Structure formats: structure tokens, C-alpha cells
Amino acid sequence: MPEIDIERCVHDSIKIFCSTPKSSTYREHERLQAKPVFSQIDNDLSVPSILSKLESYPKNEQLGMDPISLDVLKSELCPRISAEDLIELLDKDQSNLRSKPNLSKGKVVVIDVRASDEFLRSALMGSINIPFQTAFSPEGTLNPCAEVTALNSHRGRLIVVVGTKGSNAVNFAEQLVQLGFPRVCTLHKGISVLRQTGLLVVPAAEVRTPT
Numbered sequence: 001m002p003e004i005d006i007e008r009c010v011h012d013s014i015k016i017f018c019s020t021p022k023s024s025t026y027r028e029h030e031r032l033q034a035k036p037v038f039s040q041i042d043n044d045l046s047v048p049s050i051l052s053k054l055e056s057y058p059k060n061e062q063l064g065m066d067p068i069s070l071d072v073l074k075s076e077l078c079p080r081i082s083a084e085d086l087i088e089l090l091d092k093d094q095s096n097l098r099s100k101p102n103l104s105k106g107k108v109v110v111i112d113v114r115a116s117d118e119f120l121r122s123a124l125m126g127s128i129n130i131p132f133q134t135a136f137s138p139e140g141t142l143n144p145c146a147e148v149t150a151l152n153s154h155r156g157r158l159i160v161v162v163g164t165k166g167s168n169a170v171n172f173a174e175q176l177v178q179l180g181f182p183r184v185c186t187l188h189k190g191i192s193v194l195r196q197t198g199l200l201v202v203p204a205a206e207v208r209t210p211t
Contacts, residue, residue, distance in 0.1 A: 021089065023082035024185055026065040062196060063087070065188055078161075078173040080188040086110075086160055087197070109154045113163040113172045114191065122200040124162070124191075129203075132168040136175055155181055162187040 063084040089108045110127035112119050119129040130147045142148045151159075159181060163169030169186045176184045187193070194200055 021081040021085040021185070023065050023085045023188065024079035026068070026080075026082075063193065068188075076170055076174075076186075077177055078170070079185045081160065081185050082188050083193045083197070086187060087199070089158065089160075108158045108160055109151070111151060111159060111161045111172070112191070113161060113168050118164075120203060122195075123203045124194060124199055125201050125203070127162070127203075130172075132163065132172050135172060140175065140178065142179065156183070158183045158185070160185055160187055162191045165190045165192070 063082060065080070065082045068080070086108070110124050112123055112127045112129045113132040113135070114129070115131050115133065116129060119131075123129065128147050128150050130142075130145075130151065135142060135148075137143055142151070159173075159176065161169045161173040161176070161184065163172070163186075169190065173184045173186050191200075
């Protein structure tokens with residue numbers, strides 16, 4: 001049998017832990033634990049360095065998670081993440097929420113599945129609008145368009161699907177997983193949770209895509 005590199009296994013496990021949004025594994029009665037600082041883990045991935053870059057997980061009632069029933073968790077294929085974690089993944093400082101996120105340098109691609117008229121009234125800067133109602137063909141594939149091309153070009157990045165509080169975002173995310181997208185989640189509480197942050201803007205009419 002091939003020799004197992006234990007140090008590499010530990011290193012890879014910690015890397016996965018540090019790149020996974022804490023809220024995606026949220027449970028109502030879990031004990032409060034450390035939270036990785038997403039913006040600080042890329043340069044030095046040694047085990048001591050990563051462990052030293054953990055900080056206490058701040059509780060934010062409005063932007064954080066709240067209890068989700070077990071039945072709902074079982075029914076959803078993709079995990080949810082909090083607005084708090086999304087803001088951090090966008091390299092935003094929560095003490096300065098009104099400055100705009102830079103999606104081109106972030107670790108995440110935001111897909112907004114609301115209807116185009118809703119999207120044009122307010123959206124997260126740099127997000128890609130692919131309305132759920134017209135996104136998929138009867139065969140389950142994505143209908144070709146400029147926004148879908150942009151999505152496909154970022155297939156390996158973390159994809160956060162946002163919508164209203166209905167099931168469209170959840171269904172869209174599950175369809176992406178069926179199509180082979182490896183890292184997909186949905187925004188807990190939907191797009192409305194971001195209204196208080198000042199991050200929503202009136203987008204330009206052209207294709208919204210990170211570079």
C-alpha cells in the first residue's frame with residue numbers, strides 16, 4: 001500500500017476548514033467556536049500560521065444565522081451562508097459596510113436569480129443576474145447567454161446564489177450542483193438581509209461579471 005503523508009493530510013484538512021464559511025455548517029445548539037479570517041489565509045498555509053490566524057467568531061444577530069428546522073436542512077442540497085460571511089468573503093470590513101465590495105479580487109461569485117426588473121432596482125455590485133424563471137432548458141441545462149458564459153468562466157470559485165425568501169435560489173443552486181458546479185451555496189434570509197448594509201446599488205444595464 002502507498003505511504004500516507006500524514007502532515008499533508010493535516011495541512012489539507014486545515015486548508016479546507018479555513019476556506020469553508022463557518023455559517024455553512026451552522027447548527028442551532030452548537031458551541032461557539034473559532035472562525036477563520038478568510039482574507040488572511042492565502043499567503044501562508046503552514047499549519048502554525050493558519051492556526052494563529054483564527055479569531056473568535058463574532059455574533060451578529062441581523063447578518064448572522066438563525067435556527068433552521070431539521071426538515072428544511074434535510075430538504076436542501078446546498079448549504080446556506082450568512083450575510084456576515086458573504087461580506088467577509090467579499091473582502092469587506094463590517095465596520096465600513098458602505099464602501100463597495102471588489103468582486104474581481106474576491107473568492108466568491110454572486111448569482112442573483114431574481115427577475116431582471118427587481119435586479120435593476122437594487123443589487124450587489126458585481127453580481128451576475130440569471131433569472132431563475134428563464135435560466136434552464138427543459139433538459140435542465142443552462143440556457144446560453146452572456147451571464148451564463150460569465151458563470152461558466154468562474155466554475156471553480158465559490159458561488160453564492162441570492163434571491164428572495166422563496167425557493168428559487170435553493171432550486172437554482174441545486175440545479176448548478178447537478179450540472180457539476182463544485183462549490184455552491186445560498187444566502188440565508190435572501191437579498192433583503194443586505195439592504196441594511198448599504199451594499200446594494202442600482203446596477204448598470206450591461207452584463208454584470210467579475211473579471
